[in-house]
Structure formats: C-alpha cells, structure tokens
Amino acid sequence: MQSEKFVLLVDDEPASLNATKVGLVDRGFNVRAVEGAEAALKEIRSEKPSIVVSDLVMPGTNGFELFQEVQKGPEYRSIPFVFLTAVDDYYAKKFGKEIGGAAYITKPVDLDELEKIIKEKLGE
Numbered sequence: 001m002q003s004e005k006f007v008l009l010v011d012d013e014p015a016s017l018n019a020t021k022v023g024l025v026d027r028g029f030n031v032r033a034v035e036g037a038e039a040a041l042k043e044i045r046s047e048k049p050s051i052v053v054s055d056l057v058m059p060g061t062n063g064f065e066l067f068q069e070v071q072k073g074p075e076y077r078s079i080p081f082v083f084l085t086a087v088d089d090y091y092a093k094k095f096g097k098e099i100g101g102a103a104y105i106t107k108p109v110d111l112d113e114l115e116k117i118i119k120e121k122l123g124e
Contacts, residue, residue: 006030007118008049010040010066011084012058016107020053020084023111029118037061037069044070049079051102051121053114056085056092067101080121084109 007029011017014035021033032049034040036058043049052070056063063083070076080102085092088106096104103117 004030005050005122006032008040008043008052009033010035010037010052010054010058010063012036012055016055016109020109020111020114023109024114024118027111027115029115037063037066040066041069044076044079045073048076051080051082051118053082053084053118056083056087056096064095064099067099071100082114082117082121084114 007024009017009021009031011020012035017033017035021031024031032043034043037060040052040054054063054066063085067081070079082103082105083096083101084105084107086107093104102121105113105117
C-alpha cells in the first residue's frame with residue numbers, strides 16, 4: 001500500500017510534461033512524471049498513483065487506450081483519470097466521459113482548473 005498520495009502525470013512531450021509538473025509541485029502536489037503510456041503502465045503497476053493526468057495524443061498507446069488498459073486490473077479501477085489534451089473535440093470529450101474518465105481538460109493547461117479537479121477527485 002502506498003504511503004502518500006501522488007499524481008502520475010503522463011505526456012509524450014517533455015516541455016509540456018515538465019511545465020505541468022512544476023506547476024503542480026508549486027501548488028503542493030507530489031508528482032511523478034513519465035513520458036508515454038508504456039512508462040505510465042509500469043509506474044501504475046509498481047506503485048499505484050492516487051490520480052492519473054494523461055495526455056491523450058501520444059505515439060503508440062494513446063490516453064484513452066492507456067485508461068482502458070489500466071481498467072483491466074480491478075485493483076486500479078478506482079484511480080481517477082484526467083485526460084489532458086490539445087484536442088478540443090466534442091466527440092473526444094464525450095468518449096472520455098463515456099469510458100469513465102474523471103475529467104477532460106484542454107491545453108494549454110489551466111493550472112487553477114487542474115488543481116481544482118485533482119483536489120475534487122482526491123476528496124481534498
């Protein structure tokens with residue numbers, strides 16, 4: 001069992017990943033940042049995060065596919081998933097909600113909005 005809550009941040013773009021991580025750390029969150037879905041799966045399986053904030057469009061496995069893969073493990077189904085993407089598309093947002101995503105926000109990241117969503121989903 002994990003000892004403290006942490007946010008797993010997933011993005012294939014290092015600059016975006018770092019900027020979002022720094023912004024969340026500045027707001028008091030414990031953040032682990034990984035590049036890509038494969039790295040995220042390894043991290044989730046090694047130490048279950050409190051919440052996942054994942055980019056949607058990534059090479060290989062996209063954010064929706066990552067979410068669906070994580071959902072296959074019953075012990076991971078309770079992890080809230082926030083989709084973070086430059087794709088501001090009605091159908092993508094609708095699909096994200098339909099498959100069980102906790103939230104869908106667009107880039108550039110509004111850190112106030114992201115902070116509010118994370119706190120809400122973590123019950124803080």
